[in-house]
Amino acid sequence: MTAGRSAAAKTGVTRVVCEQLAPRVGDLTHNKGLALDAVRRALADGADIVVLPELVTSGYVFETAEEARTTAIAVEDSFFSDLSAVLAGTQGVVVLGFCQDGGDTLYNSAAVVDASGVRAVYRKTHLWDRETLFFTPGDRTPPVVDTAHGRIGVLICYDLEFAEMPRRLALAGADLIAVPTNWPLVEHPAGQYPAEIIQAQSAARANGVFIACADRSGVERGQQWTQGTAVIDQFGWLASAVTGPTGPTASGVASASEQRAAADLFLHLSRDKAISPHNDLLGDRRPDIYTQETPLL
């Protein structure tokens, strides 16, 4: 534990680090090492919470279901005990994506891991495009994990684009939503952040929660990535981001060559949902309205 992290803990600051990585598709051994190295590097930087990309141990652009299966691991795999060993003696928490061996089927999953072991596993419920060919969607709402640093909710990539999901996590008390992701690069207008970041910003602001997204670097079988790795504050603003808007880089945002987003956050601020003397982000909800049939006139 660095002196910096120790001081931070005393003042209630949590250092969140998202590592934007380039795993090799199908190379489980390499990718396990890549993930463990990234966690070691983040811890050396004083990280309390580390987020790694979706499917970081497997890669993403599978050609066949058989290839995906060769990268599948269960939570009993030595990778997770190795990861807990790296975290031994720290209060560090890691959230990362992996290809989960579910026996007859595979899941696109994320694990929350600390020194004590795997705290939770979430199976992605909203599968994107060809993922539907390889994975079975999860059938359980994501958990919120109570940690030394605050309550961490988990979503994976496309999940975040369904506003119902961050809302559920905020209602369950999440301070931070960790989002392992693989965002395929698509064009967007000059002067704008990528659409996925805009949706993350909106989710953070609407719910008064912090959001940490770890995206991909590199090129995998011709697939480029948005490199949208970002830490977003509870007002929806970018505390740290790898990628700026196309066009002039915004002040305060890291250059495109940086492969990490890191920010020191007061996560407990997420628990104040008051946004005016008369308003509360969650208290102002009107579930009675949301379940009414909408008239077509």
Add this chain to the structure above:
Amino acid sequence: MTAGRSAAAKTGVTRVVCEQLAPRVGDLTHNKGLALDAVRRALADGADIVVLPELVTSGYVFETAEEARTTAIAVEDSFFSDLSAVLAGTQGVVVLGFCQDGGDTLYNSAAVVDASGVRAVYRKTHLWDRETLFFTPGDRTPPVVDTAHGRIGVLICYDLEFAEMPRRLALAGADLIAVPTNWPLVEHPAGQYPAEIIQAQSAARANGVFIACADRSGVERGQQWTQGTAVIDQFGWLASAVTGPTGPTASGVASASEQRAAADLFLHLSRDKAISPHNDLLGDRRPDIYTQETPLL
């Protein structure tokens, strides 16, 4: 009807114009004229759908409930028949905000008006800050109005920040969500659009709907406005906007001195919710997940 509009109708294009206005608080007579003039101007510009700000006939920064009451009108008020008369002989549709006389109480309402009269009234359900001192919140979900140009849903200002609301309208078949608004100016980071626009962009993209927001100009009793008037396409991008991000003005976005956002849209494109060979924006929803209790681990 201009030649331009006639041609547009033939090719399926709908011209949406949002007029950013500066009503005088408490001056009902002045504001009625201001609104009618804005509609005439927009029609002359070929508008099919015109959106005016929230509470455009009354102003916003009331000092007392009594003052608010002096500006209240019912749907039987001559203003609405005057507005329908302006629209006579056209297929124009206007969405605007007004202070609604509800007998013992007042509502912050929006009306959808065409040449045939008032098609629908929606009473704002999520009241912002001191609005709670003057208005009773509505208890009905907003309608979707089927028009010659497509299906128009209505939200008012803070309503839009509850993702449940645009979702309801999209599920009910809205092509366009018209949003009369009064967004008080707050600071935002350089290089970023105002937060309210980011939330509107997210809502448009998440639901594959067009969104048209008409905000305020001017200064009212010291209150400045975001001037966030914008027409947003079904991908969440700005088709037209009065205000760019702080810092360099983005390409394709009008200068801050422009007081109108206008765009020619193919509204029927909102009906295609497919976003990959395997994905559908609304079909991918998992209501079974959204209603589950979230475990706290």
